[in-house]
Amino acid sequence: MSVTRVLALLVAAALVAAAPARVGAAGACAAERFSKNRVYAACTDLPTLGASVHWTYDPAASSLSVAFVAAPPSSGGWVAWGLNPSGDGMSGTQALVASPTGSGGAYGVQTFDIQGTSLGSPGPIAYKTSDLAAEVGADGRVQMFGKLALQNGTGEVNQVWQVGPASGGSIGIHAMAAANMGAKGKLNLVTGATTAVSGGSILRKKNTHGILNAVSWGILLPMGGIVARYLKTFKSADPAWFYLHVACQLIGYAVGVSGWATGIHLGNLSKGITYSLHRNIGIAVFALGTVQVDDLHIPNSSLYHLLKLKHFCAMPVA
Ligand code: HEM
CATH class of the missing domain: 2.60.40 (Immunoglobulin-like)
Structure with missing residues (x-):
């Protein structure tokens, strides 16, 4: 069967499927x-x-x-x-x-x-x-x-x-x-x-908030950590692992900041309602992520010494 025939059949099928829906909808309330x-x-x-x-x-x-x-x-x-x-x-x-x-x-x-x-x-x-x-x-x-x-x-x-x-x-x-x-x-x-009302603007904002945070905290930032920890061990991957790591962390953090900002905006929109657990987890994740990006990368920083933490990527692979 030619491509035009297949297309014509698809269009016809779509029209047939749509027609009873319209008639049915108009008839339902009229009855x-x-x-x-x-x-x-x-x-x-x-x-x-x-x-x-x-x-x-x-x-x-x-x-x-x-x-x-x-x-x-x-x-x-x-x-x-x-x-x-x-x-x-x-x-x-x-x-x-x-x-x-x-x-x-x-x-x-x-x-x-x-x-x-x-x-x-x-x-x-x-x-x-x-x-x-x-x-x-x-x-x-x-x-x-x-x-x-x-x-x-x-x-x-x-x-x-x-x-x-x-x-x-x-x-x-x-x-x-x-x-x-x-x-x-x-x-x-x-x-x-x-x-x-097109798509529901709040629903759209909630979806954006979810997607941004999932991509940032769920994909990019862990991926950056994994790249640093495991690719680093391969000499041939040097210094590519570092650039990949920095790119993941920087883009991930930027996307995370946008996700956090949409969360704050949604919080302001739902006056009188506070989703406390969600809000507190969000604030904690964002604060820890910020400390990680800002502080742990600076070996002489106060937090680094205080917590005696080493950056994740510097840890030896077991
Ligand atoms: C017990 C009374 C009610 C409570 C506690 C309540 C609470 C809420 C909450 C918390 C939201 C979500 C807002 C957000 O996610 O930002 C919402 C959304 C909504 N509510 Fe209610 N509601 C009530 C009654 C009503 C009534 C009587 C109507 C209709 C006349 C209504 C229509 C809507 C609509 C259309 C939405 C979708 C979001 C929007 O565009 O505002 N609600 N409601």
Whole structure:
């Protein structure tokens, strides 16, 4: 079979695979039915957590009637949806949260003006709300309803949604899986267009932090040590081992500094939350790495004498 034929087949297969997914996605939310004759002009299936949002928007009155549908992670959990007028993530979200009100399985809706990464207390939000209600649908998913008075001229909004556990009437923290972290995007109330927030900027920063540190502390720096210790013994490898060692250590340390800086930046972003063990290990590794690079290479340094340490690469091979 010629290359063009193979390519044509691949393109056709990709189109066939994509087509039912699009139709299915549009059909899923359209098939949902609500009690009390609630009907909405538009709906969209959200890209994560199997959630969907239905709405009727009256631009003249800036009035938004909304229904949000999602399955909590376990029965009796909470579901939330909101608009973020000041950013694209959880912090700043003007949220409606549906959670069980008592032991009978009934759900109620509370509003939260979320600042930072804790929910805070229920209270008024930036939009006037009315007709708040929630119930569990026949499929076990929670349906949350409400009406928001938006600012005049609102077209595109940042929407945020989430699901989490609840017990004894209190709302528990949601999971931090990719689906939870990516539960945000733009929604055009007039055209119905939705856009996911690209890749999740925090998730991207976390990945960068992980990769930089793994490459530095996990690969380059140990490799530099191994090169110095074991290649040095071969006369033919002299002085190449030294240049290789210096290159590994310098590049490894520079990459490590960047990894550490992204860690500090992530720490500043997650206000109110400290991952103490991770943070302390990071600080210790970075401090020891810095001492190793700065001090142990200088034979007359105070630390060298104090600890009577010899540089790893100078140790005889057993
Ligand atoms: C018990 C209440 C809650 C707690 C303690 C909580 C805590 C957190 C934490 C610690 C993060 C990770 C932040 C980071 O890695 O920097 C996060 C992320 C997130 N949360 Fe929550 N959260 C809660 C409720 C909510 C609610 C009600 C919503 C939706 C209305 C929500 C939406 C999100 C989203 C979309 C993210 C992804 C990261 C971002 O863009 O902000 N959370 N949350």
